[in-house]
Amino acid sequence: MDRISWDQYFMAQSHLLALRSTCTRLTVGATIVRDKRMIAGGYNGSVSGGVHCIDEGCYVIDNHCVRTIHAEMNAIIQCAKFGVQTTGAEIYVTHFPCLNCCKAIIQAGIKTVIYAADYKNHPYAIELFEDAGLTVRQVELEEMILDTNSQEKLNLTADLLEKLASAGLDAEEVKPLYEKASKLYTKM
Numbered sequence: 001m002d003r004i005s006w007d008q009y010f011m012a013q014s015h016l017l018a019l020r021s022t023c024t025r026l027t028v029g030a031t032i033v034r035d036k037r038m039i040a041g042g043y044n045g046s047v048s049g050g051v052h053c054i055d056e057g058c059y060v061i062d063n064h065c066v067r068t069i070h071a072e073m074n075a076i077i078q079c080a081k082f083g084v085q086t087t088g089a090e091i092y093v094t095h096f097p098c099l100n101c102c103k104a105i106i107q108a109g110i111k112t113v114i115y116a117a118d119y120k121n122h123p124y125a126i127e128l129f130e131d132a133g134l135t136v137r138q139v140e141l142e143e144m145i146l147d148t149n150s151q152e153k154l155n156l157t158a159d160l161l162e163k164l165a166s167a168g169l170d171a172e173e174v175k176p177l178y179e180k181a182s183k184l185y186t187k188m
């Protein structure tokens with residue numbers, strides 16, 4: 001079995017954290033890494049003990065939900081709370097950081113930002129990252145790495161489709177189904 005890359009490992013962790021998000025507008029996860037070790041993680045949610053957007057609805061001002069603390073902020077604050085150094089660290093985030101998080105990331109001494117999805121990438125954030133000498137790169141999560149049965153599923157689907165073909169279904173009809181299954185079940 002192939003081992004997954006560090007990038008995929010940490011990016012998967014951020015996506016896992018995003019599943020804990022309590023805001024309905026966007027679910028974001030962030031993982032801070034130093035020397036290939038996860039030192040902190042966060043997702044966007046309310047302050048501890050506060051009401052959740054998923055229960056009470058978002059608190060929107062100027063088209064932003066102001067109830068939540070962003071994932072990157074939560075991860076950085078966790079380091080402050082427990083006295084963990086962030087200098088020279090890397091941060092893996094599911095979405096390109098907003099301006100405020102961008103500034104916090106720079107100020108925390110984080111040197112590398114790895115993000116999965118573009119999200120309103122603000123030109124000023126890009127400029128600030130550049131000026132501060134951070135490395136910013138995009139790494140999309142290959143979701144199939146999390147499915148350890150993907151090959152089995154593909155084989156089963158291929159068998160089923162073959163049976164359909166031998167039962168008289170047109171090969172032209174089976175082909176797109178097989179292609180779709182391949183896309184769903186195999187590593188990119």
Ligand SMILES: [Zn+2]
Nearest residue numbers: 023053058065
């Ligand atoms: Zn919200």
Ligand SMILES: [Zn+2]
Nearest residue numbers: 070097098101
């Ligand atoms: Zn943010």
